[in-house]
Amino acid sequence: MTYCVGLLTRDGLVMLADTRTNAGIDHISCFRKLYAWEAPGERVIAAAAAGNLAITQAVINLVEEGIENPKTGDIETVHSVQSMFGAAQLFGRALRSVYDSDGKVMQSRDTEFSATFLLGGQVAGRNVRLFHIYSAGNFIEATPDTSFFQIGEHKYGKPILDRVFSFNTPLVESVKLALISMDSTLRSNLSVGMPCDLLVYRRDTMTIDTTHRIDESDPYFLGLRDSWSDALRAAYLAVPNPPWIGSHNPA
């Protein structure tokens, strides 16, 4: 399993991914699932991957090495696409290419063709964008109404984002929320595991602001975990008691 979250805000983009892969509960490995391509002043593109690792690694290889654009005949790479929409199309074509070569064999071995990506970034002169790319190669885009996407084990980490994250949340606060969302998931699903990779991009800077690998001994993350639990405890204690405690009206 996997947990990746991407937050699109007025100020930029936050992407966070765990690194655990597992083939059965006794076959656990660590692989980076967050990829970034940067040409300072020109483009920042980042992708987070969930699903079958053979598929997602093949897709990353293809978008780096290049795929022919069927309309123009040009070989396109993540370094050459002219827009984030073009990058999303490139990832979609890469997924379809892997499906064409491996999909049938995988299905014949009862292996699901499953791979999804979060793809975010900015190409100079264009807007910051965040896409959720499906296994079929089609995709949706985050908007101010729904400005975060999750892939993998998404449920445990969703309530905190639903309650307090919005497009207007400042970037550093968004980083904290992504980390809290990740911590909720780490606690509840053993197949999501540390270390985690973080990327922060500030709108219109055309250069990566932050990359950081957070491991189990990261003092900030350990402090956040404790202070968040303490804050929740204080918060629910501050909620008044229900007025109907002690009233029993048999149905």
Place this chain on the structure above:
Amino acid sequence: MTYCVGLLTRDGLVMLADTRTNAGIDHISCFRKLYAWEAPGERVIAAAAAGNLAITQAVINLVEEGIENPKTGDIETVHSVQSMFGAAQLFGRALRSVYDSDGKVMQSRDTEFSATFLLGGQVAGRNVRLFHIYSAGNFIEATPDTSFFQIGEHKYGKPILDRVFSFNTPLVESVKLALISMDSTLRSNLSVGMPCDLLVYRRDTMTIDTTHRIDESDPYFLGLRDSWSDALRAAYLAVPNPPWIGSHNPA
């Protein structure tokens, strides 16, 4: 879908269940899923149900009308069992009886035989207990190490319980946590819906402390929802900023 949660504490028991049933997204109904049987001074038994409504209603009918105990030959009901362990066995036998009569036909129509229960309560002279009963009729029991159970759509409402609930949480605080857990689930899954039914039992009182149906206009629940979101917002703002924001070390 459904969300039910049962919390076993040093002081007693909290059970909370939604009321939404759905057969497809355009066939939504309201059915009580929380049942209680009380003989003041003698027994309090409560059950919350998830899964196929035809199965769970059949089980409730059977435990009320009686099933033969294969060891003693006696007809047992939820009113006559001598212990909570006996009640859990009775529910298990009822599930197996429904499976024997309906399971094969359901499978032939591609309908999964799925029904789970939370069963909690106390019989005079015995301990307060909480069981999670599976579709197969077998069951597990909550302990001070793991003192809550969830059935149905459990993931959204689990992080808050994982972080702050324990066997030593006071009963009224446990009610608040169950409500927050329910609210997180209601927000994220449309197939879990209001109104919700609450039951509170205080250890060794042998009488129900609280039953309450919470509907969408319940002022306390609306206030809890708002104050919880406000408290979370304040809590994450109080977490210090990550020290590594702005540091980018290309991999």
